[in-house]
Amino acid sequence: MAKETSTVLSSNISMKMMAEGLKRSSETQDVTQTPIFKEVIVNLGDERTILDIGAGVGRFTAPLASAGCHVTAIEPSTEMISYLKETLSRYNVSESVDIVQSSWPSDNCKLAEVALATFVIQFSDDWVAFARAMEKWATNRCILAVHVDPLMFFMERLWPIFNPDKPNPRMPGFTEIYPALLNAGIIGNVKVFEEQHGPRWKNVEEALPMISGRLGIAENVEAMKKLEDILRDPTSEVFKTRPHRVAMISWAPPKSI
Ligand SMILES: C[S@@+](CC[C@H](N)C(=O)[O-])C[C@H]1O[C@@H](n2cnc3c(N)ncnc32)[C@H](O)[C@@H]1O
Numbered sequence: 741m742a743k744e745t746s747t748v749l750s751s752n753i754s755m756k757m758m759a760e761g762l763k764r765s766s767e768t769q770d771v772t773q774t775p776i777f778k779e780v781i782v783n784l785g786d787e788r789t790i791l792d793i794g795a796g797v798g799r800f801t802a803p804l805a806s807a808g809c810h811v812t813a814i815e816p817s818t819e820m821i822s823y824l825k826e827t828l829s830r831y832n833v834s835e836s837v838d839i840v841q842s843s844w845p846s847d848n849c850k851l852a853e854v855a856l857a858t859f860v861i862q863f864s865d866d867w868v869a870f871a872r873a874m875e876k877w878a879t880n881r882c883i884l885a886v887h888v889d890p891l892m893f894f895m896e897r898l899w900p901i902f903n904p905d906k907p908n909p910r911m912p913g914f915t916e917i918y919p920a921l922l923n924a925g926i927i928g929n930v931k932v933f934e935e936q937h938g939p940r941w942k943n944v945e946e947a948l949p950m951i952s953g954r955l956g957i958a959e960n961v962e963a964m965k966k967l968e969d970i971l972r973d974p975t976s977e978v979f980k981t982r983p984h985r986v987a988m989i990s991w992a993p994p995k996s997i
Contacts, residue, residue, distance in 0.1 A: 754953075754954065755817060755819055755820070756819075756950075757950045757953075757954070758796070759796070759797060759819060759820060759823055761891075761940060762796045762797045762799055762823075763797050763823065764940075765799060766797060766798070766799040766802075766827065769935070771799055771800055771803050772803050772807070774933075774935075775931055775933055775988055776800070776856075776858060776883065776885050776988050777800065777803065777804070779881075779883055779931075779988060779990050780800075780804060780809075780854050780856055780881075780883060781807065783853065783854050783880050783881035783883075783990075784809065784853050784854060784880070785853045785879070785880055787810070787853060788808055788809040788810060788853070789809070789810050789811075789812075789851075789852040789853050789854070790804055790809050790810070790811045790812070790852050790853070790854045790855075790856055791811075791812050791814065791849060791852040791854070791855040791856065791874075791877055791878065792804070792811050792812070792813045792814065792856050792857075793814045793844045793855065793856065793857035793860055793874070794814065794815060794816075794844065794857055794858070794859070794860030794863070795811075795813035795814065795815045795820070795824055795839075796815065796820050796823075796824070797820060797823040797824055797826075797827055798813065798823070798824040798827035798828055798831075798837075799827075799858075800856065800858060801813045801824065801827070801828070801837055802827045802828055802830070802831040802833055802837075803831070805828070805831065805833035805836040805837050806831050806833055809836070810836055810837075810838075811836060811837045811838070812837075812838045812840060812849055812850060812852060813837055813838070813839050813840065814840050814842055814843075814844055814846060814849060815839065815840075815841065815842075816841060816842060816843040818841070821839060821841060824839065825839070844857070844860070844864070844870060844873060845869055845870060845872075845873030846873075849877055850877075851877055851878075851879055852877060852878060852879070853878065853879050853880040853881070854878060854880055854881045854882075854883060855874040855875075855877055855878035855881070855882045855883070855993075856883045857870070857874065857883070857884050857885070858883075858884075858885040859885055859886065859887065859986075861884055861886060861917060862886060862887070862911050862912045862913065862917065867917050867920050867921065868920060868921065868924040868926070871884065871921055871924075871926050872924075872926075874993070875926075875993035875994060875995075876993075878993050879993070879995075880992070880993075881990060881991070881992060881993070882928075882990070882991055882992075882993055883988065883989070883990045884917075884928070884988070884989040884990075885986055885987070885988050885989075886913055886914045886917050886918070886986065886987050886989065887911065887913040887914065887984070887985075887986055887987075888913060888914045888915075888932055888985035888986055888987050889913075889983075889984050889985050890910065890911065890913065891911065891984065892940070892954075893977070893982070894976075894977045894978050895908065895910075895951075895954065895955075896908065896910075897977070898951065898955060898967070898970070899955065901966075901970075902955045902956075902957050902963055902966075902967070903955065903956065914932075914987040918930070918987070918989065921989070926991065927991065928989035928990050928991035929989070929990050929991065930987055930988070930989055931987070931988045931990075932985055932986070932987045932988075933985070933986060933988070934983045934984065934985050934986075935983070935984050935985075935986055936981065936983055936984070939978065939979045939980060939981060940978070941978070941979070943979075944968060944971045944972055947971055947978055947979075948964070948967065948968060948971060951967065951971070951978070952964055952967055955967070
């Protein structure tokens with residue numbers, strides 16, 4: 741299942757959609773108030789070093805650097821890195837962050853007190869290897885965040901309408917990832933909490949190119965018309981706000997126990 745999602749991620753449309761979602765989230769949410777940010781801070785040692793794996797646009801990287809931390813941001817995507825650099829400049833913390841362009845697991849990093857990976861592990865082909873590599877490079881704590889509810893819940897309804905013969909390339913979440921970690925003996929404390937997500941798009945014009953790209957129907961005039969009609973329906977779920985549960989999994993790497 742993880743392999744299918746790698747394909748989803750690799751398309752430009754998905755990357756753009758992800759970057760826009762992350763930017764909006766960093767503008768509307770104060771991450772310093774989240775359980776994830778607090779968990780990182782309480783597990784820091786004297787050096788205040790953090791590995792932010794799959795840093796994206798720097799939603800956590802920049803506020804952590806502002807809190808006096810030294811962050812190594814691991815990020816494979818050139819597009820995300822350009823957004824990340826913008827965020828770091830905006831926070832005036834570029835000096836406190838080393839950017840490493842790489843996928844995780846990577847040996848191109850240095851030991852840190854906390855290894856953090858928020859909403860990244862689901863893209864990996866091997867969740868256990870991903871988590872084991874966090875243990876290798878963290879001295880105090882490994883912290884993962886994964887979705888409990890699917891981020892784009894409305895795709896569950898739209899996908900079969902437009903792709904009745906193809907399985908929905910659904911992102912794996914907590915229900916798949918946590919058991920895999922448990923089976924490998926990685927037993928973390930779990931905290932599930934709710935995040936309020938506003939609608940991803942303001943209007944049909946914004947939503948149409950992204951959703952049609954995701955559904956693979958952008959070239960199909962008839963299907964595009966049908967999608968537009970669905971989105972213009974005032975009862976469309978796409979523009980509704982709804983609570984979204986996420987899980988934080990936090991554990992000590994074996995060597996520090
Ligand atoms: C949903 S975003 C999350 C970004 C950030 N952690 C946050 O919570 O705002 C996922 C990020 O992980 C990156 N990514 C995907 N696969 C990765 C891998 N194997 N190693 C490191 N980063 C990866 C993507 O390029 C993207 O920037």
